[in-house]
Amino acid sequence: MDEPAVIGRRVQRLRAERGLTQRQLAEPAYTPAYVSTLESGRVRPSEAALRHLAERLGTSYEELATGRPAQLATELRLGLTDAQQLLATGDADEAAVRYRQLLTEAELHDLLPEQAEALLGLGECALETGELADAIRHFEAAERQQVGEPLPRRARAIRGRAIAHVLAGELRYACYLLESTIDELGTTGLNDPESLVLLYSAIIGPYLDMGAQARAAHAAELALALAPQVSDPALVAGMHRQVARTFLAEGRTADADASLAKAQAVYRQLRLRTDLAHCHWMRGYVYAQDGELALAERELRTARDMLAAKRAMLFTCQVEVELADVLRRLGRHEEAASLLTPLVDPAPELGDHHGAVHAGGAHRLLGLIHEERGELDVAEEHYVTALGLLERSGATGDLADLCRLLGDLLRRAGRTEAALDAYRTGLGYRAAPGTTTLGPAPGPPPRY
Known part of the structure; x- marks a missing residue:
């Protein structure tokens, strides 16, 4: 409810617009003096008084008490559902425009849950278009809007932020976010199955990229065990x-x-x-x-083709890396190189902050292609760039193999000591496959 002075001015304006006197507005339950006192802001009206006045003024209690048009929250929620469907089936840029409109309206009327939903939608749009800094900013803003809410309500925002960090190549931090949230759900007793499935599913990818296959398999087992308790089919499908x-x-x-x-x-x-x-x-x-x-x-x-039609450029580029690998294995090296070269040179679509793991994969494939052409110096440059990208992102899962490729190339070039260094580096990654920063993996789901 707004402050008494704000409500008083609103009652006075609506009464004047309808041509009513204070007596006509007050009767039969209240006195003209009470209406006068209320309009001057000297008394905080009760809910019963506001409901009486709203009926006499032909408006809703909510609009009189808060200034929000009747059914606004319901209309905003319907709009958010439509925007979500637009994102799922249409263009992310169009969906983002709709989410921004809904966010502005929710902010205007101080509707915090609807603001959080709009921010989550904007974050998902930014993930799809590859604007990872914007995605993180939107998800963080959604978390701030939900700061007083139970942790399960905040799980979507945390998961979205973690996915943005994964795509940016910040795998360890993404695992930290997801693991700490899973642990907090357990220690606080808020073991919501949908939240846990959402978080376990999100952590599988970074675990595998880091070479932590046992942890990924454990997270998958926990998610599968909880799946029968989840009612959202899309969430189960994502799992x-x-x-x-x-x-x-x-x-x-x-x-x-x-x-x-x-x-x-x-x-x-x-x-x-x-x-x-x-x-x-x-x-x-x-x-x-x-x-x-x-x-x-x-x-x-x-x-x-499906992702390009939706203008999901980051994901489109990442698929092209996978496709280039298949084309290379089919012996179609020129086609593979034509897909990869625009991604890394001269203005990369993928890079340190936009899909570092796949950018490393693109350089690795270009290295293989140039090595097969006998262009060893160029191949070495690509291998070294790939190593740097994967090391900085924490994606240790493929580093041992990449070190082997580099070592073999250097050995064939007669650079024995450099080759030994590359092999030793690879053995280091092999000896300590994919750990995260937190120690023990998330625990099993609770017994229901």
């Missing part, structure tokens, strides 16, 4: 999409494909085009790992 990565890391390609098929069916039913594109992307990766390169190329091209 299956991430769990597929752990199956693939264990060599269980049939299980990985089955998980992706489950996710794909849900995304088709819900018309979630970005998520569906990610399923095609992941299935392409599964086929590539299984040696079915023609099928892999088909799935990856489908994913790239």
Whole structure:
């Protein structure tokens, strides 16, 4: 409820607009003197008084008490649902325009829950378009709006911020955010299944990129155990999409494909085009790992076309790295290089702050292509750049293999000591596969 002076001026304005006297407004329950005192701001009206006045003025209690138009919150929530659907099925830039309009309206009327939802939507739009700094800023703002809320209500904002840091190559910090939130949910007794599945699913990717396969598999097990208690089909589908990565890391390609098929069916039913594109992307990766390169190329091209149509440029570039790897393995080196070169030179779409893990992969593939052409100096430059990107991002999962490639190249060039240094570096990564900064992994879900 607004301050008495604000309410008083509002009552006086509405009464004048309707041509009512103070007596006409007051009767039969109140006196003209009471209305006069209220309009001057010298008394805080009770809820009963405001409801009586609202009825006489032909408005709502909420509008009289707060200045908000009747049903505004409901209309904003409907608008947020429409914006979410637009993001899922249409263009992220268009969805962002709608979310900004809704945020402005929610701020104007001080509707904090709707402000938080709009900020979360803007964060998701920024993730899709690759504006990672904007994504982090929006998710942080949503967290501030929800600061007094229980931790499960803040899980989406924390997860969004962590994903932005993953895409920026800041894997250790992303794991810190997710692990600490999971641990806090456990220690405070707020073991909300949906929040835990959301967080466990989000942490699988960075664990695998860091080479922490055991932790990724454990997180997948915990998410699968909680899935029957989750009512949101899109959330369960996203969990299956991430769990597929752990199956693939264990060599269980049939299980990985089955998980992706489950996710794909849900995304088709819900018309979630970005998520569906990610399923095609992941299935392409599964086929590539299984040696079915023609099928892999088909799935990856489908994913790239879907993401490009939605102008999700960061994800489009990342799929092109995967597609280039398949083309290289098919012996189509020129096609592969034509996809990779724009991503790294002269104005990279991927880089230290926009998909560092995939940028490292792009340089690694270019190194392989140039090495196969006999251009060893250029190949070495790409390998060294890839090493720098992956080391800074904490993506140690592929560093041992990259050190082996560099060592082999240096050895063939007769640079034995440099080759030994590269091999020793690779052995260091091999000896300590993917740990995070926190020590023990998140615990198992509670018993219900």
